[in-house]
Amino acid sequence: MHHMAKFLATCVVMQMACFQYAWADVALTIAYLRVEQPRPPTLSNLDAVPDDIGLAGARTGLDDNITTGRFLGHGYTLTEATVAPSEDPLAGASRLLAQTPFLIVDAAADVMLAIADLPQAQGAVVFNVAAGDTALRDGDCRANLLHALPSDAMRTDALAQVLVQKRWTDLVMVTGTHPQDLAYAAAMRRSLTKFGLTLSAEKPWVFDADMRRNASQEVPLFTQGFGDYDALIVADELGDFGRYLLYNTWAARPVVGSEGLAALTWSPVIEQWGAAQLQGRFTDRHGRAMQSRDYAAWAAVRTLGEAVTRTNAVDAPSLRGYILSEAFELAGFKGRPLTYRAWNGQLRQPISLAHPRALVAQAPLEGFLHQTNELDTLGLDRPESRCKDFE
Amino acid sequence: MRLNAILALVMLAPAAQAGEIWVTNEKDDTLSVIDTDTLEVVRTYPTGERPRGITFSHDYSRVYICASDSDAVQVMDPATGEILYNLPSGEDPEQFVLHPDDRHLYIANEDDAITTVVDVETRKVVAQIDVGVEPEGMAVSADGKIVITTSETTNMAHWIDTATNALFANTLVDSRPRHAEFTKADKELWVSSEIGGTVTVFDTATQAEIAKIVFEVKGVHPDRVQPVGFEFTPDGRTVFVALGPSNHVAVVNADTYQVEEYILVGRRVWHMAFNGDHSRLFTTNGVSGDVTVIDVAKRRAIKSIKVGRFPWGAAYRP
Numbered sequence: 001m002h003h004m005a006k007f008l009a010t011c012v013v014m015q016m017a018c019f020q021y022a023w024a025d026v027a028l029t030i031a032y033l034r035v036e037q038p039r040p041p042t043l044s045n046l047d048a049v050p051d052d053i054g055l056a057g058a059r060t061g062l063d064d065n066i067t068t069g070r071f072l073g074h075g076y077t078l079t080e081a082t083v084a085p086s087e088d089p090l091a092g093a094s095r096l097l098a099q100t101p102f103l104i105v106d107a108a109a110d111v112m113l114a115i116a117d118l119p120q121a122q123g124a125v126v127f128n129v130a131a132g133d134t135a136l137r138d139g140d141c142r143a144n145l146l147h148a149l150p151s152d153a154m155r156t157d158a159l160a161q162v163l164v165q166k167r168w169t170d171l172v173m174v175t176g177t178h179p180q181d182l183a184y185a186a187a188m189r190r191s192l193t194k195f196g197l198t199l200s201a202e203k204p205w206v207f208d209a210d211m212r213r214n215a216s217q218e219v220p221l222f223t224q225g226f227g228d229y230d231a232l233i234v235a236d237e238l239g240d241f242g243r244y245l246l247y248n249t250w251a252a253r254p255v256v257g258s259e260g261l262a263a264l265t266w267s268p269v270i271e272q273w274g275a276a277q278l279q280g281r282f283t284d285r286h287g288r289a290m291q292s293r294d295y296a297a298w299a300a301v302r303t304l305g306e307a308v309t310r311t312n313a314v315d316a317p318s319l320r321g322y323i324l325s326e327a328f329e330l331a332g333f334k335g336r337p338l339t340y341r342a343w344n345g346q347l348r349q350p351i352s353l354a355h356p357r358a359l360v361a362q363a364p365l366e367g368f369l370h371q372t373n374e375l376d377t378l379g380l381d382r383p384e385s386r387c388k389d390f391e
Numbered sequence: 392m393r394l395n396a397i398l399a400l401v402m403l404a405p406a407a408q409a410g411e412i413w414v415t416n417e418k419d420d421t422l423s424v425i426d427t428d429t430l431e432v433v434r435t436y437p438t439g440e441r442p443r444g445i446t447f448s449h450d451y452s453r454v455y456i457c458a459s460d461s462d463a464v465q466v467m468d469p470a471t472g473e474i475l476y477n478l479p480s481g482e483d484p485e486q487f488v489l490h491p492d493d494r495h496l497y498i499a500n501e502d503d504a505i506t507t508v509v510d511v512e513t514r515k516v517v518a519q520i521d522v523g524v525e526p527e528g529m530a531v532s533a534d535g536k537i538v539i540t541t542s543e544t545t546n547m548a549h550w551i552d553t554a555t556n557a558l559f560a561n562t563l564v565d566s567r568p569r570h571a572e573f574t575k576a577d578k579e580l581w582v583s584s585e586i587g588g589t590v591t592v593f594d595t596a597t598q599a600e601i602a603k604i605v606f607e608v609k610g611v612h613p614d615r616v617q618p619v620g621f622e623f624t625p626d627g628r629t630v631f632v633a634l635g636p637s638n639h640v641a642v643v644n645a646d647t648y649q650v651e652e653y654i655l656v657g658r659r660v661w662h663m664a665f666n667g668d669h670s671r672l673f674t675t676n677g678v679s680g681d682v683t684v685i686d687v688a689k690r691r692a693i694k695s696i697k698v699g700r701f702p703w704g705a706a707y708r709p
Contacts, residue, residue, distance in 0.1 A: 277525050331546070337588075
C-alpha cells in the first residue's frame with residue numbers, strides 16, 4: 001500500500017503518463033510463513049540471529065517485483081505470518097493458502113513436508129527457503145514444493161570440487177551432534193565418495209566445556225590423533241564449536257566445511273556479477289548484511305515476479321509450468337542464469353566458497369564438466385534423484 | 392626491395408589518426424590513457440571512486456567520468472588530467488550518454504532506479520525519471536529525440552521522450568540488459584542481455600522486436616557467453632559484441648544478424664572503443680586488467696596492454 005501511494009505521488013509530481021502503468025491489471029499475492037524453530041545454545045554469543053532473517057530477503061524481492069511491475073500493470077503484495085514454536089504451523093499455512101496458492105515457507109523439513117501435503121496445498125506453489133535436507137529433493141520430494149535454497153548436497157559437492165582442485169584428498173571430519181550437523185556430515189560423506197576423496201578419520205564433538213577459555217589446550221589434543229591429513233572438515237551447522245578449531249589444530253592444516261572455507265548460498269563478501277547492487281539495496285533497507293536464507297527468499301519472490309513478467313499470468317498452473325520450463329531464467333547475481341531442475345524442483349545455482357572476508361572460488365569449478373549443464377555437477381543430478389513426483 | 396622501403400616509410404610516418412583511448416579502471420580509481428599508435432599507456436590520472444562510464448564532449452575539451460562510489464559525474468580537463476568540478480548526478484551513476492545537443496547528460500543511477508538528466512552548462516539536474524531496478528545501459532538516438540535506459544533486474548529497455556523527459560514505452564528483453572545503441576539512422580535499437588546471452592534488435596518506430604541474436608562460442612558453456620558492450624563500424628554494417636566471461640568478442644553482420652566470427656581477447660571483456668580511423672578496436676578486459684587491441688580488418692587480436700585494476704569503460708580522443 002505504501003508503495004502504491006508513493007507511486008501515485010510520483011505520477012503527480014513527474015506528470016508522467018500514469019495510465020500506462022494502471023495499477024494491478026494483474027495482481028499477485030505472495031504469502032510468507034515463518035515457523036520459528038527453537039535454537040539450541042551455542043558456545044559463543046557473538047552471532048546475533050536477525051529476527052527478520054529470510055523475510056527481509058522476501059521484502060527486497062517484493063520491492064524489485066513492484067518496481068518492474070509498475071511498467072507492465074503488474075502488482076504484487078506480500079502477506080507475512082509467523083508461527084511460534086507452541087503454535088500449529090499447519091493451521092497457519094492453511095490460513096495463508098486460503099488467500100493465495102503462492103506460499104514461501106521458512107520451516108524445518110518435517111514441517112515443510114506436512115505443509116506441502118495439506119489438502120489446501122494441492123495445486124499450490126510452495127517454496128522452501130530454509131531446509132537444506134537432501135531428502136526433500138530426493139525420495140521425499142513433492143510436485144508442489146520448489147526449493148530456492150540449495151540442498152546440503154549442492155553445498156558439499158561444491159566444497160568437494162575445491163578439495164579436488166587443491167588436491168586436498170586426504171580428509172578428516174569433526175561432527176557436531178545436532179540433526180543439522182548430522183545431515184551435513186552425511187551429505188559431505190556422499191560428496192567425498194562422489195568426487196573420489198578419502199575420509200580417513202571422523203570424530204564426534206562431544207565436549208561440553210566452554211571453548212572460549214581453553215580451546216588452545218583442548219583442540220590440539222582432540223585433533224592430535226588424526227595424524228597427518230590435508231584438510232579438516234567441520235560439520236557444525238549451528239555455529240557452536242567449529243570456530244574454535246581454526247588455528248588450534250595439532251597439525252597446521254586448513255579447516256573447511258561449516259567454518260573456515262565454507263560453501264554458501266550467499267555471503268556478504270560476494271560483490272561480483274552485479275551482486276554489490278543487491279547487497280547495497282538489501283543493507284540500505286534492512287540495516288544488516290544479506291544471508292543465505294535471505295537470498296533464498298529473495299530468489300523465490302523474484303522467481304514468481306519473473307514468471308508473471310514473462311507470462312502475464314497469475315494462476316498457479318501457468319506460473320509453475322513456466323518456472324519449470326526451459327524458457328525460465330532468473331538473473332540472480334551469481335554470474336549465470338538460474339533455472340529450476342525439472343526432476344525435483346531445485347533452483348540450480350552456483351555455490352560460493354568463501355571465508356568471512358573474501359570469496360575464494362565459485363562452484364562449479366572449471367574442469368567439472370557435465371553433458372547438459374555444469375551446474376548439475378552440484379547436488380542430485382537427474383539419474384541420482386529418486387524424485388518421481390515431477391514426472 | 393624498393394616497395395619494402397616505401398612500406399617502411401609509410402609505417403614510420405606518424406599516422407594521420409594519432410589519438411588516445413581513455414580507459415576507466417573501476418577498482419583503481421584511475422584512468423589509463425593509451426596512445427593508439429604506440430599502443431602503450433602514456434598517462435594515468437586519478438579519479439573519484441569506482442570510475443565506470445566515460446565520454447567526451449563533442450569538441451573533446453571535457454571528459455565526463457561516472458565516479459560511481461563518489462556519487463558524482465566528474466568533469467576533467469583532458470589536456471591536464473585535472474578534475475575541474477563535479478556535476479550533480481544522483482546516487483551511484485554507472486553509465487551515461489551525452490545528448491547530441493552536447494549539453495544534456497542522461498545518467499543511469501544504478502542504486503536508485505532513476506535516470507537523471509543534467510545540464511552540463513548550468514550544472515543543474517533538469518529531470519529525474521523513474522525507471523526499472525538497476526538502470527545501466529544508456530543510448531540516445533542520432534536525432535536526439537529518444538533516450539534509452541536499460542534496467543538490469545527489471546529486464547527492460549525504457550524509452551524516454553527527450554522533449555518531455557517522460558517514458559513512452561517499456562520493452563522487455565532477456566535477463567540483465569547491459570548496453571544499448573541506436574543504428575541504421577535510428578531505425579533500429581540494439582540491446583544486449585548479459586545473463587540472457589542475447590542481443591535484441593528493436594524497430595524504433597514501433598518498438599517491436601525484429602531480431603534476436605544468439606551466440607555460441609566453441610568450448611564455452613552458453614551460460615558463460617554474456618554479451619555486454621558493443622560498437623558498430625561507421626558504415627553500420629558490422630558490430631563487435633563483447634561477450635564477458637567467455638573472453639571473446641563476436642563479429643556480427645548487422646544486416647543479416649548473423650555472427651561471422653569470434654575473436655579471443657582478455658578475461659571478462661566489457662566495453663570497447665575504436666581508434667580514429669576505426670582500423671583498431673580496444674576492448675577493456677576486467678578480470679585480466681588489460682586492454683586487447685583488435686585489428687578490425689583482419690579480425691584478430693594483435694596486442695594486450697596492461698592497464699589498472701578492472702578496466703571498465705573506454706572512449707576515444709583525437
